[in-house]
Amino acid sequence: MPKILTKEQIEFYHSQGYLSPIDGISREEAQAMLKDLDDFEGSHGMSAGRLQIKGHLCFMRSFELTFNQIILDVVEDLIGPNILAFASRFWIKKARDGAYVSWHQDSAYFGLEPHQLVTVWLAISEASEEMGCMKIIPKSHLGPSKAHEETFHDKNLLARGQAIRGVDENDAVYMPLKQGQFSCHHERLLHASDPNKTDRQRVGLGLFFIPTHVKSNIGRRPACLVRGVDDFGHWDKDPTPKSRIDIDMIAHIKNAGRRYVDEKYKQETERT
Numbered sequence: 001m002p003k004i005l006t007k008e009q010i011e012f013y014h015s016q017g018y019l020s021p022i023d024g025i026s027r028e029e030a031q032a033m034l035k036d037l038d039d040f041e042g043s044h045g046m047s048a049g050r051l052q053i054k055g056h057l058c059f060m061r062s063f064e065l066t067f068n069q070i071i072l073d074v075v076e077d078l079i080g081p082n083i084l085a086f087a088s089r090f091w092i093k094k095a096r097d098g099a100y101v102s103w104h105q106d107s108a109y110f111g112l113e114p115h116q117l118v119t120v121w122l123a124i125s126e127a128s129e130e131m132g133c134m135k136i137i138p139k140s141h142l143g144p145s146k147a148h149e150e151t152f153h154d155k156n157l158l159a160r161g162q163a164i165r166g167v168d169e170n171d172a173v174y175m176p177l178k179q180g181q182f183s184c185h186h187e188r189l190l191h192a193s194d195p196n197k198t199d200r201q202r203v204g205l206g207l208f209f210i211p212t213h214v215k216s217n218i219g220r221r222p223a224c225l226v227r228g229v230d231d232f233g234h235w236d237k238d239p240t241p242k243s244r245i246d247i248d249m250i251a252h253i254k255n256a257g258r259r260y261v262d263e264k265y266k267q268e269t270e271r272t
Ligand SMILES: O=C(O)CCC(=O)C(=O)O
Pocket: 091, 101, 106, 119, 121, 132, 133, 134, 191, 192, 193, 204, 206
């Protein structure tokens, strides 16, 4: 029995590679997260968007979001009851800052096997089309891994500016979200987003979940069991934040993110 989704929604996710929109957290909870992010930036002179791969560990509130019952019920319906939070990313586009995300597949750089990761993209602010919400190519998760060019372009929010060339924009579906709603997409789905053309910031929290049987194929790494049991033991344990904003986590996050940004590590772009 599914926990929360209908049979049709589950089938839609598996055939199309995405699901959106789903009501997640309240406006008040989202506003409180925005305040934490503002406070962090105010005191550290750095946007939480720069905490590349496990930014949620820096904030008690976002760490707790990885245990959110609605989010996990949806994730369980998509990938089963034993779930690890593998990583996360705050996706922040300030008003008219020109930041964008090129077409890519998450599977190209996460180093996971098999490819069953589901990304929950939670709208911490509203994310309208004009604000540069995500766009996806339905069913693209059913195809092979694509070649990604690493551009390292400074306005590209991806760690290496990875870009798949030649995507037909006519096939794109936009996923606008109200504040507090979320979308889900499959690790192999082609997705991207345009610059924010408004005077308001667009903030999302990407939470990356895997079933416990998924392995890292780039060496042992940490993750956090958020539901069920882990009978496989493929992952070490992430540390947990100790306060509302725990800056001691930054060293752990930087270390975890190093291989995503370092040009010397090859990515698995053309694996199938
Ligand atoms: O926030 C965006 O615009 C892109 C997000 C993304 O690439 C992801 O969640 O995997």
